[in-house]
Amino acid sequence: MNGHAARRNTRIASLRELLPAAVDRRRALIDSGVTEAFRVFSGDVDGLPGVFVDVLGPGAVMIVHEGVAPAAFDAEREAAGALEALSGPSVGLSVRAVYHKPFARDRSRMGGALPSCVTEAAPCAGEALPEFVLVREHAWTLEVRHYDGLSTGLFLDQRENRRWVARWCELFARKHGTPARVLNTFAYTCGFSVAAAKTGAITTSVDVSGRYLDWGKRNFAHNAIDAADHRFAKMDTFEFIAYARRKGLVFDLVVLDPPSFAAGNKKKGVRAWSSVDDYARLVGEAATLLSAGGVILASTNTRELCRPGRLEREIVKGLGRVPRGLKLPEVPADFAGEKERFAARAFAVM
Ligand SMILES: C[S@@+](CC[C@H](N)C(=O)[O-])C[C@H]1O[C@@H](n2cnc3c(N)ncnc32)[C@H](O)[C@@H]1O
Structure with missing residues (x-):
């Protein structure tokens, strides 16, 4: 045979x-x-x-x-x-x-x-x-849809990173006596924003999809957080960064968790996105919005960027220097066998 x-x-x-x-x-x-x-x-x-x-x-x-x-x-x-x-x-x-x-x-x-x-x-x-x-996760509740297409509204592999964001914001508020300002790019249904806002942080969620941002606003409501106190920008991430720079907006924590690829749309001002080609520039531009001591959480599922040392190289390339790394949680236990599919780094730039 x-x-x-x-x-x-x-x-x-x-x-x-x-x-x-x-x-x-x-x-x-x-x-x-x-x-x-x-x-x-x-x-x-x-x-x-x-x-x-x-x-x-x-x-x-x-x-x-x-x-x-x-x-x-x-x-x-x-x-x-x-x-x-x-x-x-x-x-x-x-x-x-x-x-x-x-x-x-x-x-x-x-x-x-x-x-x-x-x-x-x-x-x-x-x-x-x-x-x-509605499903509960740590201290928040999120809306999931079992038959809304190929995704469900919640990326389970980011569970512990959402909790890390919540804890970071709590510690920031305690240390500075003022709420952290959090920018969540490629926000999807705003899971990271909800985790941050639940602790009192002031969040800005950026996504090109109005439908996902509406879902995000419902997630705020499910957690009894008034979405009116937070900003939702239906925009290309690079466009938002340029806008924020013009307006002098500053953030204490920026979350970068983009898809591997996304099609562009010239009419809507959305550039095509490729993590392999664009990640370094994203890190570099996001860093320009950070307050002194501000932190970036950079994450990816892109196979090539998950290779050992590769995401770090993109970060250093984007910043032009080696940042001070912060410890992130391990990949959640239910994804322990898939470790090589995820890479995430948190770092302070100044
Ligand atoms: C993989 S999901 C992000 C997951 C999200 N960070 C989370 O933790 O739930 C990708 C999201 O990026 C958005 N997106 C794609 N291209 C974009 C762009 N150029 N600017 C902003 N958002 C974009 C999509 O609409 C989608 O919601």
Whole structure:
């Protein structure tokens, strides 16, 4: 039998079989009660390449990367098995639905069209969930949507960095007797801003998407924070930095957590973004907005920038010197097997 035929004939283990052990490996986090949203299955680390399962309150999302997941992976059967495993007595989570999120190998070929399974209330297994649900994480509550496209509104891998931001703002206010001014670029649904604002910090959230900023404003409301006391700028990040410089705006903490790529839109003043090409310049320009002693949190999921030492090199290139590094938390326990997919550095520039 050749290797190809052998692979085809090898029975792949199912989520139903693999999930209990994967959940057990994260049991301490799940039982700690710090969050109602966590990853329970991490691809090959947990036994199935290209397949990830996140639990967000009453619903789970099963992320399947086409061309990486085994060819024999049957989404409907696996979703049903996952639901049974997650809600069964040995795992015991209150999950009522599993939604399927298929990621095409080349998403640009999809031409912006999304498969109906990521936009329909009916899940792949279980009962339909409400359009949105609120999940608690640390000291805040965030709105997540299980069938609002390929993402859910919450990047779980940033959980401990959100907490770091909250703590940094608390310490700043205690030390200076004044609230920290926080700039959250590429803010998406404003998770970092909410974490900061919850401690009394004054936040500015920048994103090109008005829809995501509205979601962010709802996240403020879910936490009883008046969004009117905070700034939301529907703008390209570089445009905002230039605007802030003209206006003399100053920030004590700037969060940089951009996507790997984003298409530009000349009419809307949005430049195309590429982390590999633009990260250093972003760091350099963001640093010009910092107060004395101000800090940048720079984060990325871009594969090339996650290589050892690479993000640091971009930071030094952007600043023109080596900054004073600050300690960030470890990658959260539910992502421990995926460490090489994340890089984040915090540093003070002056
Ligand atoms: C990966 S998400 C950022 C995640 C976010 N930092 C968080 O922690 O939840 C990418 C976001 O960047 C926004 N975006 C893309 N290009 C942008 C640009 N040039 N300026 C500002 N925001 C941009 C997108 O609309 C999207 O909300």
